[in-house]
């Protein structure tokens with residue numbers, strides 16, 4: 001059986017009146033690349049702060065590799081890049097890496113780390129003189145310096161241009177290919193689709209969907225059938241919602257094949273038929289709305 005490297009058991013976290021996490025349970029097996037998705041305030045950062053021992057749960061418990069994340073022995077297992085990172089501005093990039101590496105008995109060689117994250121050319125630059133994106137890349141790279149078993153990356157590519165984002169993705173993928181576990185939060189759905197093999201959608205402190213990308217999309221059964229007609233369109237079974245712009249109809253359906261068969265059988269004279277699955281963004285929005293209505 002695969003080892004569970006991070007576990008949240010019935011975890012709640014309150015800040016005064018605000019319930020940031022609401023009885024959330026989550027098991028993360030070794031080697032998984034998990035994307036945490038959710039709108040602002042869903043509780044993603046709070047969950048990470050509990051996993052890395054920066055905050056304590058109000059109720060429930062978290063474990064990292066079977067231990068308490070507050071313990072020094074447990075902390076050696078993971079690396080983290082928080083949403084905001086402060087790097088000592090007068091240190092050179094290479095000195096920052098050495099400083100972080102000094103905390104570990106078997107760190108990644110500096111050159112290898114810099115190479116993996118596209119930072120080699122910046123090694124001698126002071127961090128205070130780096131662009132925001134360059135600082136971000138360094139902050140993410142530092143999470144990997146101690147050869148952790150798992151890393152928590154809170155919005156790792158915020159503020160990065162396309163090239164820098166791809167370089168970072170490669171670094172993350174390499175770590176994952178070598179068996180590392182990754183938990184990342186992102187507002188870039190493209191990033192989650194690109195990297196993650198499992199997606200947990202959070203909303204109001206709860207996990208409202210959990211599965212691979214296909215499952216998360218499937219969870220909302222969101223397919224769209226679109227066509228043009230001047231005929232009246234009857235209410236057909238399986239239509240979840242219908243939007244109309246001029247003569248073009250876009251119908252959200254659970255079973256597109258069945259819907260099109262029924263449409264043909266109804267005698268509606270249509271042209272320009274299109275059927276497509278939902279993007280993760282659409283799935284996410286639908287899940288969020290449905291979660292909010294529960």
Ligand SMILES: Nc1ncnc2c1ncn2[C@@H]1O[C@H](COP(=O)(O)OP(=O)(O)OP(=O)(O)O)[C@@H](O)[C@H]1O
Pocket residue numbers: 015018019020038039040041042043044045046047
């Ligand atoms: N230190 C704090 N004091 C008071 N409320 C807090 C604190 N930290 C988080 N919260 C609240 O807890 C809820 C969850 O916040 P959290 O930062 O975990 O969300 P998030 O999903 O990471 O959002 P974002 O995508 O904006 O980073 C929010 O309502 C937030 O205002």
